[in-house]
Amino acid sequence: MTTPTTLFDKVWDAHEIHRTDGGESLLWIDRHFVHEGSFHAFNKLRERGLPVARPDLTFGIADHYVPTLTRRLDDIADAKVRGMIEQLSDNTREHGITLFGLDDPRQGIVHVLGPEQGLTQPGLLMVCGDSHTSTHGAFGSIAFGIGASEVAHVLATQTLWQTRPKQMRLTVEGTLPPGISAKDIALTWIARLGADGTRGHAIEYAGSAIRALSMEARLTLCNLSIEGGARCGMIAPDATTFDYLRGRPFAPRGEAWDQAVACWETLASDTDARFDREVMLDASEIAPTVTWGVSPEEALPIDQCIPGPADQPDAGKARQVCDSLEYMGLEPGQKLTDIGIDRVFIGSCTNARIEDLRAAAEVLRGRRSKVPGIVAPGSTLVKHQAEAEGLDRVFVEAGLEWRESGCSMCVGMNGDLVPSGERCASTTNRNFKGRQGPGARTHLMSPAMVAAAAVAGHLADIREL
Amino acid sequence: MEPIKTLDALACPLPLANVDTDQLIPARFMKEPRSVGYGQFLLHDLRHDDQSQPRKDFILNHPRASESCILVARRNFGAGSSREAAVYALVDFGFRCVIAPSFGDIFASNAVNNGLLPATLPETDIERLLEHLGNAPGPLRVDLEACRIQAGDLVMAFTIAPGWRTKLLNGWDDIDLTRQHADEIARFAADYARQRPWLATTASREKVITRG
Ligand code: SF4
Numbered sequence A: 001m002t003t004p005t006t007l008f009d010k011v012w013d014a015h016e017i018h019r020t021d022g023g024e025s026l027l028w029i030d031r032h033f034v035h036e037g038s039f040h041a042f043n044k045l046r047e048r049g050l051p052v053a054r055p056d057l058t059f060g061i062a063d064h065y066v067p068t069l070t071r072r073l074d075d076i077a078d079a080k081v082r083g084m085i086e087q088l089s090d091n092t093r094e095h096g097i098t099l100f101g102l103d104d105p106r107q108g109i110v111h112v113l114g115p116e117q118g119l120t121q122p123g124l125l126m127v128c129g130d131s132h133t134s135t136h137g138a139f140g141s142i143a144f145g146i147g148a149s150e151v152a153h154v155l156a157t158q159t160l161w162q163t164r165p166k167q168m169r170l171t172v173e174g175t176l177p178p179g180i181s182a183k184d185i186a187l188t189w190i191a192r193l194g195a196d197g198t199r200g201h202a203i204e205y206a207g208s209a210i211r212a213l214s215m216e217a218r219l220t221l222c223n224l225s226i227e228g229g230a231r232c233g234m235i236a237p238d239a240t241t242f243d244y245l246r247g248r249p250f251a252p253r254g255e256a257w258d259q260a261v262a263c264w265e266t267l268a269s270d271t272d273a274r275f276d277r278e279v280m281l282d283a284s285e286i287a288p289t290v291t292w293g294v295s296p297e298e299a300l301p302i303d304q305c306i307p308g309p310a311d312q313p314d315a316g317k318a319r320q321v322c323d324s325l326e327y328m329g330l331e332p333g334q335k336l337t338d339i340g341i342d343r344v345f346i347g348s349c350t351n352a353r354i355e356d357l358r359a360a361a362e363v364l365r366g367r368r369s370k371v372p373g374i375v376a377p378g379s380t381l382v383k384h385q386a387e388a389e390g391l392d393r394v395f396v397e398a399g400l401e402w403r404e405s406g407c408s409m410c411v412g413m414n415g416d417l418v419p420s421g422e423r424c425a426s427t428t429n430r431n432f433k434g435r436q437g438p439g440a441r442t443h444l445m446s447p448a449m450v451a452a453a454a455v456a457g458h459l460a461d462i463r464e465l
Numbered sequence B: 001m002e003p004i005k006t007l008d009a010l011a012c013p014l015p016l017a018n019v020d021t022d023q024l025i026p027a028r029f030m031k032e033p034r035s036v037g038y039g040q041f042l043l044h045d046l047r048h049d050d051q052s053q054p055r056k057d058f059i060l061n062h063p064r065a066s067e068s069c070i071l072v073a074r075r076n077f078g079a080g081s082s083r084e085a086a087v088y089a090l091v092d093f094g095f096r097c098v099i100a101p102s103f104g105d106i107f108a109s110n111a112v113n114n115g116l117l118p119a120t121l122p123e124t125d126i127e128r129l130l131e132h133l134g135n136a137p138g139p140l141r142v143d144l145e146a147c148r149i150q151a152g153d154l155v156m157a158f159t160i161a162p163g164w165r166t167k168l169l170n171g172w173d174d175i176d177l178t179r180q181h182a183d184e185i186a187r188f189a190a191d192y193a194r195q196r197p198w199l200a201t202t203a204s205r206e207k208v209i210t211r212g
Helices: A007-015 A036-048 A079-095 A110-116 A131-139 A148-157 A182-193 A215-228 A239-245 A255-264 A315-328 A354-364 A380-388 A391-397 A447-456 B085-093 B105-113 B123-133 B162-170 B174-179 B182-195
Strands: A016-019 A024-028 A031-034 A058-061 A098-100 A125-128 A142-145 A159-163 A166-173 A201-206 A232-234 A277-282 A289-291 A299-301 A343-346 A373-375 A423-426 A441-444 B006-014 B070-073 B097-100 B117-120 B138-143 B148-151 B154-157
Touching: A007 A016, A007 A024, A007 A125, A007 A142, A007 A201, A007 A232, A016 B182, A024 B182, A031 A079, A031 A110, A031 A148, A036 A079, A036 A148, A058 A079, A058 A110, A079 A098, A110 A125, A110 A131, A110 A215, A110 A380, A125 A131, A125 A148, A131 A142, A131 A215, A131 A232, A131 A239, A142 A232, A148 A159, A148 B105, A148 B174, A159 B174, A182 A215, A182 A277, A182 A289, A182 A299, A201 A215, A215 A232, A215 A239, A215 A354, A239 A255, A343 A354, A343 A447, A354 A380, A354 A391, A354 A447, A380 A391, A423 A447, B006 B123, B070 B123, B070 B138, B085 B105, B097 B123, B105 B117, B105 B162, B123 B138, B123 B148, B123 B154, B174 B182
Parallel strands: A031 A058, A031 A125, A058 A098, A125 A142, A166 A201, A166 A277, A201 A232, A343 A373, A343 A423, A423 A441, B006 B070, B070 B097, B097 B117
Antiparallel strands: A016 A024, A024 A159, A289 A299, A289 A441, B006 B138, B138 B148, B148 B154
16 A cells, blocks of 8 residues: 555646655756846856756746836836846846737736746646745645756756655635635734744645635645745646636646646545645635735735734744834724725736736726825736736726736835835735835735725725725 | 854844835846846835935945945845845845844845845844944844844844754855755655656646636
């Protein structure tokens, strides 16, 4: 009898080329995405005079620095920003790597584009020099972010050295109440376990509430795995996964599709598989959740009040709360729904897929936003689809700006910034100090909750709208 | 990469938790080539006030900070973005070791790949160490062979993954190591492709563009 194994083990074992006595595994990489930030890695290759081992398994994507007001390189005023996009084109061209560049009709944020093009598939091992690579685990692949030295290593060898992480299963049973999304599930567990609560672990999301999620929602959930410190997050593939993938440009077709599905159907944790850690959540208890501080762990249900140092279990936490409140300009005891906002941002690899835009538009339809804001679709294809559905008009009529796709105000590298001291309700993933610009104050929440905040002019409870 | 055996140097106390890589190097500096010296960007927005003047009370602006090569911080150091530039900034500033109760996973492996030792100490030991250092850089000894930290009378054991310890002790570079496995990799790749014929990465011609 074979020992029961987890989904993670099955995928990992299929990619292990070599294991050292010290337990380090040399892993085969199926897909490698590079964005503008990869220039350090390409420079490293150049210094050593090494070629890219498998240009056919590497894909270039312009997303972090792309402008959201234009698709023309020449329109970018900042020469350094333009240079970042050009450098990616040059590096990919030199090494024969497929590029989804600024003016490509398929351009988008790497973690939106990969699934959309069918490049992301079950059972793969995928990496990118970007921490939110965990997103792709939604298809039942092992996907994680790596640094520039590792990017150079993958480019040179199509392999990577890794130590097998511990494994945690996060089971969410039951039915999510209306208006509650994958973002709320994620913020809830991160608040409970902490921003480093799952450090060193691979997470498998399981349970009836997870099975019921759409592909888009699964991507949001896996995307945020890294915000709880996890190495990666994954969900066993099922009919939802296969239905999403069928017919995508890079998905297998014909006989190859049947072969692939036969393999993918075996990708699930065995009934008796053991995890190092098990965490359970009751879906019915999850509320619309927002962050109030400067770490994703500083999140609470919207009907709560800002905590103070006195509520904290230890001196360390008390210190952290004081520091966060000072940066955020908030007082202990304030009701979350009393926090006024200056602008909104709907975008990023976390929440800018078609479903996210639909959810936000549904709230905004026929209403006005009290504050300015930007909507940046996750990809150019999402943009076109949203326009075909008339969502762009809903946003514009509500007073928001409808932009081109890119990372935009999630990280501000292209110049889309929240001014210092301003407070932004955002569908992104990081409320870190200065993330959306120096001095910017970020509150993370779901697209529907951002839309509700826009209409109210302050953080608001979607259930009361 | 320069090997690390022991470091006898000044250590800077940075008594903050969740110092993420966005703080270690803000995004706006990441379009600079590394040749400009990333040390100047290290913790830029904590080091400077709104008028871009150095904050006198911030540890990296201490007159002896530039001599120190060890940083002591609180939990979850280097969480967040995978940007290796965060490590470049620390290394270019002069740091060879960061001691904290926990590190972001990606940060820690980036550190090791650049000869920066991420040493994990229990939270209680970190607090003792921070108390010992007070508000100024102070002498500390980090012994990687023995996995020991010494500061005055304090002696503490730190942890690091054994594979990382070996790499740092020897100054090894992964690409060189991996290339010794070239034949094994080629054999694996051939078998793997045979078993998974559906994985070829050519897009279907007839319908390159699809739904979002
Ligand atoms: S949208 Fe934000 S989190 Fe996602 S890849 Fe871009 S910068 Fe990173």
